Amino acid sequence: MTIERIAELAGVSRSTVSRVINNSPDVREETRVRVMRVIEEQGYYPNAAARSLASRKSRTIAVVDPSSVDARFGDLFFPLMLLRGIAKACQNSNYNVMLSNVDPKRPETYLSLVNSGEVAGFILGTGRAGVDMMEHLYERNVPFILIGTHPPRPDICCITSDNVTGGFMAARYLASKGYKRIAVFTGSRDVGTAIDRLEGFKQGMASAGLELPPEYEVWTRQGNSDAYEAMTQLWSLPERPEAIFCWSDPPAIRTLDWAEQHGVRVPQDLAVMGFDGVPFAAMTNPPLTTIEQPAIDIGMRAVETLIKHLRTGEPMVSSSLPVRLIERDSC
Amino acid sequence: MTIERIAELAGVSRSTVSRVINNSPDVREETRVRVMRVIEEQGYYPNAAARSLASRKSRTIAVVDPSSVDARFGDLFFPLMLLRGIAKACQNSNYNVMLSNVDPKRPETYLSLVNSGEVAGFILGTGRAGVDMMEHLYERNVPFILIGTHPPRPDICCITSDNVTGGFMAARYLASKGYKRIAVFTGSRDVGTAIDRLEGFKQGMASAGLELPPEYEVWTRQGNSDAYEAMTQLWSLPERPEAIFCWSDPPAIRTLDWAEQHGVRVPQDLAVMGFDGVPFAAMTNPPLTTIEQPAIDIGMRAVETLIKHLRTGEPMVSSSLPVRLIERDSC
DNA sequence: GTACAAATTGGAAACGCTCCCAGAGGATGG
């Protein structure tokens, strides 16, 4: 079934059917209805390849390396929610999502994507592949958006959680609970999100009139045992902390484990707070108080921003989306 | 840059360039080399839309509802690994993966996918959307494959873990460790994987000459507290079990929690075994012995099977992929 | 050197749509 055949059956020309399909305003209502009826009767769907060939436009958005985003300690909740948000927003706007697992070592794997015209724009994760691609896309002037990080250059659009405010909220919340000696576990120095959260946390501490002594600021690397060791060290300090803010849920969960094993009661002896809102954090003992990231919203916003740019040509604007405090029993 | 221009620069016809691009055997080696040189010099990539229009073939595979697969208790590791396998295999074969978050309530969302010709074949998850689509695809003779479940009809192709053997292995392993009174937590009665694992487990018990009394077979529904309640009940039995096999890791992890809270030592007082191989299971206390599902392999196999069918027209054959015992310290 | 088959290559017609341009009516104003 082609547009030609529909035109025939509806007694109009190809052009008119095309106009109906594309919601052109200049079709008489009566004609539109007639054509639509035929289209539905025949179960006609326009051929995507032909459309995109003729119009020189694509309706698919590629996602590169999404699981590099916030996939610390093997927790893949965030990336998957991101994907879900992306898929949802794309569906709303009638775009398709392509999952492009590119190999950064083989540029042709993504060059072909960029150059074959099948992709209208890219959403890039924070991993190696995403960063490598960024350069190429920038050079070739292909629209792209970064997620889960902040802009490396001011003219590059990024969508992320409001990590700074999240850190701030954590500090203020702990302070409001009456804790004075609050320590923080933060991530690698080269992870943008970790830096932002720490930054916000420090601002929050300051604004609450609290000190953060250097020995209370512990940089942990990725790895299972880090939080354990860090806790052990922290606990042997002459002045033990009353509360600890972890830049991410998995180390917070580990800290909970550590406490249980060392007979430290949470929250009576030590309050623990996380960041992310992974599902498992609701099932710990005690359930973890944490800051939830709007993963789905980030995905959706990225798509919406990209599509708006695709449609209007307006420059894309970065945004950081609000996080939410989930009060549970660990503080 | 078009094929025409390349032809011109290489001093051959469009047809010849096309043959080179498509690895046709009937191009003289010398010519092929010359054309390839020009292609590379010019950084030419064929236009995907034009190709698929002319050839009436698509090189994209759509994945529907992958996170419905084994996403119990909010654990999304399996679905994401699945996706990773799918993406990898597609990349190997030069196919694209489309993430199609279709709305089962609005058939036009997927009918358009099927009928616009942009998708060559589908990989369906086990959720509502996947099942609904199956009917349509079957009727319309569009190739599709199911993952993470066993065939509803013999002529439908499914790729899954070998759950039966996994259950069997679990029983034999626990028996080999000397445990006699072994209980089992299994999932909802309508989840195919749960049924298979239980089935295999029973076979394993029988083959080891062990009894499985009815009160040792506990059906748990999805939910956080189920494993807790089930354990409490089990522990109040006159004959307490020495070991427990959980059909999935999350309830096993909950069981570990329960044990810790009730002063039951693992594995001395109670051995716990899981199924899935989620990353978190390596970080529990003690680390969980479990059966690992080959998530990535399943994704890859699904794609390979589908593509082979697309290429050759041969019928697709179902397969269940081997699972692996991960010995840790909980047994 | 010739005849014939095989290996290569070129040409042209699709593939199913969009989009520009021109044309047909109908309404409006003088």
Place this chain on the structure above:
DNA sequence: CCATCCTCTGGGAGCGTTTCCAATTTGTAC
């Protein structure tokens, strides 16, 4: 009633490939 302007519709020329078929070149055996 005619010129003018709108609104709506039709026609045709692509879009960049593939693919069939015919033409040309090359190779082989006599």
